[in-house]
Amino acid sequence: MKFMRQKRFTLLVMFTLLVTVIAGCSGGGGAPAEAVNKPPAEENKEVAAEPAEEKQEPAADLKGRAVRISNWWDAAPKGDSEADERARERIKNVEKKYNVKISYLNTDYGATSEKISSSVMANEPFAEIVRVPDGNIWGLMQGGFLTPLDEYLKETKIQPDVIDSMRFGSDKVYGLTGWYTPNDSGMFYNKRLFKEAGLKDPQQLMEEQNWNWDTMLEAAKKLTVDKNGDGKMDQYGLSGAYYVLHEMLIGSNGGKMYDEATQKAAFDSPEALEALNFLHSLYNDHKVIKANAGNDWEDPSKYFSEGNIAMYPGGLWEVEGRILDKLKDDWGYVYMPKGPKAATYLDTVNSTESFVIPKGVKDADVIVKIWEELQDFDNWQENHRLWLENILPDETSIANAMNDNGEVERVYGARAGGLGVKEALGSVTEKFVKGEVTPSTGVAQIIGPAQAGIQKVLKGEKSK
Template sequence: MKQMNKMKSMLLILLTAVLMILSACSGNNAGNAIATQSPAATATATAAEETPAPTQEPEPPAADLGGREIRISHWWDASPDGDSEADELARERIKKVEEKYNVKIKYLNTEYWSTTEKLSSSVMSNDPFAEIVRLPDGFIWGLMQGGFLTPLEDHLKDTRIAPDVVESMRFGGDHVFGLESWYNPNDTGMFYNKRIFKEAGLKDPQQLMVEDNWNWTSMLDAAKKLTVDNNGDGKADQYGLAGAHYVFSELLIASNGGIIYDEANKKVAFDSPASMEALNFLYSLYNEHKVVKKNEGNDWEDPAKYFAEGTIAMYPGGLWEIEGRLQDKMKDEWGYVYLPKGPQADTYFDPLGQTAAYVIPKGVKDPDVIVKIWEELQDFDNWQENRRLWQENVLPDESSIANAMNDAGKVQRVFGGRFGGLGIKDQLDSVTGKFVKGEITPSTGVAQVIGPAQAAAEKVLRGEQDKKE
């Protein structure tokens, strides 16, 4: 008992000494603050001060490329020289990259059709014309097969690119050959005229979608009821749908879970059951149900014009069409929804039939650093916010914006079915153009072109490129 009291006394003396030392070494304010703490708190604080803080691993120094020029090629002038906020932020990123890696960023404007030839010939001469090249849709296939591109998977260990985007840049092969920041969540869907649906007393596509009843059947039902003769001359002057047959075919195939081309197996796939079901449905829309307004000579321009004029109820198309084709031209209120589900689909699908990509030509020095430079030039943090801001300027209401942004997560991208640049769609379009006029059936038409479509794809994959798509 006496020994315990003696230990308490020694501890009290020790704590008092510590307090006196701390008070003498501190200013009045610090001294007062410490004096108001309990001995236990003071002891804890003192111990914390004596324990060294864990040291963070310093970031390794960036590679110094000695003032090297990093050329980035597009088929347009991509220099951020404008006065927009996006361009200003891009210039800031360029400045940081130039200082960090001791480089000079230069943008090249390479003519569209010349890009692939310029890349391949410069690689063959061991002098790549650019460090980073934006390749047009489809040109990547032949170049990757020919060994003209640098495999990138080993340089993407700590990438900020989403895993599904990285995987899509394999283009059905073993190696990652492309760089892409992101894919927009929903680029194509259905525009609809609110006035037409309201006057007919029908649920519009947005209501049907909320009820989980937006599919081919409900779309067809609406299209039939909205194809009417309003002026009594015996001919329909309002239609349920309008569009280009080559757009309809792609979107309907995707919405039924089908694909036009199988990247992994390098096989044309528009003769699959899901795809044929879509093509037969397209045939019926034109020839059996007659709910699609015929174009007057321009398959591309006419449908958007009809929709803007208020003579059709629904128009399938892409968000990028709004500016220039719909905005400031619409006479009625309108909205934007997903593509309707096909019978074989358990979710909504958005096709990714073609995509461009940034590549690094074979022979470019320091590809690992070039990948880092490319990534640090991208606006990974703000692309979703910028996309929403843009949509708020071009779309008419909150529901349409939410649909376009895929806020509910109900739209699934169709990866692994890209056909752009392979010559496949040219073959398919040649017969859809006939069967929408009733001149040929889908089964007969597809049988005629499936072989030539496969041959066209194989030609491109061998590195031979026709100047078509």
């Protein structure tokens, strides 16, 4: 079973800029005009002391050393956008201030964890700052390959709750991030197919407060058709990878695969089981999801971009590589439909990335400051909107992605990467997609082993 290990292109570049704190600024004013003509103070009167200028500590001089920042793509700002211009200016200022040379490494996604561990063991960390997915963080923490950052984050623009989330269940902070990096997931839809069928599209249903699992299913059934009369469906209501669909449906119903607060697998909750039973029915009863031809990760977006799929649940980061300039029809982007147990639209963050500093990196306190000064703390919303304007087809889709109306609630505390939870649930979903097992039976079989596996990872035990 192949799970997501793809490059996230520009989205992750932009999400490196993202934070939830906006810095305030204060203006200084001169003395009132009438003070100029006041007589000198009498001899016995106290004279107000001039406020002492706050002395700034001189920046550390790192003597021209390289500060290497590793991502799984080339993150150096090379474009002519305003955001890239600002990024280059920040790099220039940091290089001058700390006497360093910033460089960006393009490290293969799957090799990142091994490169950290092997280079730390050799006492030569391959980079000063490394982006890692949460699926790698647990083993690196338990193996002692990362630098604890608590002491260096006492004065920071990162929100306290985000810093706390970078503990990943431990008593130390190991991650540097100003922002969770979710997929910002939702539903892509083909406007042409809805129009030809005379159906209200997801945007219209959303505006009528009627975009939910039932209306999605109703549309999917009507849009799954045999156009040429050969007895085979050549247009489908939905496409997707089963392990993406179960994540998004569980989240849209208020459920989680894993609960960070309790440190337990949660895909046996009523919300999750309802979502799994619904997914089972989409595949086996209603048959509205196009079967993949052998590549569960690549096929669904390919089908959508070919114009034969009405709805494709996915992440915004997919647009540039999978939809833009490929799908010739008009299309749009909306939230995932509400599940029966959801009071609002939900975007559950099941994964996140963070920047870490490998153990053995010298001057880690200064490296933290450098990382912060490279971030665009004040313009993240503007930068994100500019990026969305380049990839989404219309203002309505952009407003949805920006959550301008505030109808989407982003739910944290469900990160499951590296704990075996996704793999465990995927082993069940893969079977019931084929009708080999019901969700309740399959979940009952693997919830116990999944929980045992979680505890092994959290305790730092190695699987035999």
